[in-house]
Amino acid sequence: MTDQKTNRIVMTGLMTCLILVATMVVRIPVPFTQGYVHLGDTMIFLGVLLLGKKNGTIAAGVGSALADLLGGYAYYVPWTLVVKALMAFVVGAALEHQEKKGRLEDRGFRATGLELLAMFFGGVEMTVGYYISASLMHGNWITPLGSVPGNIGQFIVGMILAAILARAIYKTPAKKYFVLK
Numbered sequence: 307m308t309d310q311k312t313n314r315i316v317m318t319g320l321m322t323c324l325i326l327v328a329t330m331v332v333r334i335p336v337p338f339t340q341g342y343v344h345l346g347d348t349m350i351f352l353g354v355l356l357l358g359k360k361n362g363t364i365a366a367g368v369g370s371a372l373a374d375l376l377g378g379y380a381y382y383v384p385w386t387l388v389v390k391a392l393m394a395f396v397v398g399a400a401l402e403h404q405e406k407k408g409r410l411e412d413r414g415f416r417a418t419g420l421e422l423l424a425m426f427f428g429g430v431e432m433t434v435g436y437y438i439s440a441s442l443m444h445g446n447w448i449t450p451l452g453s454v455p456g457n458i459g460q461f462i463v464g465m466i467l468a469a470i471l472a473r474a475i476y477k478t479p480a481k482k483y484f485v486l487k
Contacts, residue, residue, distance in 0.1 A: 313483060314357075314361055317356070317357055317361070317483060317484060318357060318361040318364055319365075321349065321352075321353035321356070321357060321361075321362070321365035321369070322364070322365040322368050322369040322372075323369065324349045324352075324353070324369070325346050325349040325350055325353065325365055325366060325369025325370055326346075326369045326370075326372050326373045326376070328344065328345040328346045328348060328349045329344045329345070329346030329349075329369070329370060329373035329377070330344070330373050330376065330377050331344075331345070332344055332345050333377075336452065336453055336456040337452070338449070338452045339440070339449075339450070339452045339453040339456070341436075341440075341453050341456070343456045343457075343459065343460045344373075344460065345463070345464070345467070346369070346370055346373060346390075346464075347393075347429070347432070347460055347461050347463075347464030347465075347468075348463070348464040348467040348468050348471070349369070349468075350362070350365075350366040350369075350370070350390060350393060350394055350428075350464065351397065351425045351428070351464050351465060351468035352471050352472060353365045353366060354366070354394045354397045354398045354401070354428075355401075355421065355468065355472045356475070356484040357484060358401075358402075359394070359395060359397075359398025359399055359401070359402055360398070362394045362397070362398050363391050363394040363395045363398060364391075365394070366390045366393060366394035367386075367388070367390050367391030367394070368387070369390075370386045370387070370390035371383045371384075371386050371387040371390070373386075374386045381443070382439075385435075385439035388435070389431075389432055389435035389436055389439060390432065392431055392432075392435060393428040393429070393431050393432040393435070394428065396424075396427050396428040396431045397424045397425055397427070397428035398424075400420075400423070400424035400427055400428075401420070401421060401424050404420045404424070421469070421472075422465055422469060425461070425465040425468065425469075426461075426465065428461070429457075429462070429464070429465065430461075432457060432461055433454060433457040433458055433461065436450075436453060436457055437450050437451070437453065437454060437457075440453060
């Protein structure tokens with residue numbers, strides 16, 4: 307196994323754990339929904355910025371699903387696995403598309419407007435994905451509306467914190483350990 311492959315595996319595992327911990331440590335219950343707001347989206351966005359689409363998607367889906375499993379929300383594990391993996395995939399795909407068009411030069415950790423826009427699209431996917439999944443689980447389309455504002459606030463805070471952390475990491479020697487593609 308090459309050093310680069312080992313590095314990808316280790317960094318993906320690290321981001322998976324950071325997503326798990328950030329999701330479980332700070333939990334703010336959302337009234338009327340059985341859900342909670344957390345900081346896991348910050349680490350999901352950061353994971354995609356640092357690791358790229360493929361490894362960021364793996365870390366997002368697995369880390370978030372494990373948080374639900376360990377946190378007493380086992381009935382949400384399949385939904386979370388899909389919704390959070392798609393969230394990261396959307397961000398990564400948008401960044402790769404912009405990179406191919408030459409709009410993201412020296413991509414990595416700078417949290418440019420295009421990177422923030424990609425995170426916004428990922429957050430919208432997450433909000434819609436959880437609304438649909440909760441609607442299917444509850445058997446109606448009204449009850450899950452209560453979770454939409456919390457999900458929007460959660461991903462906006464996640465975008466801001468991920469942008470700050472990404473810029474900070476970019477200025478350190480640690481940036482050499484992250485694989486951007």
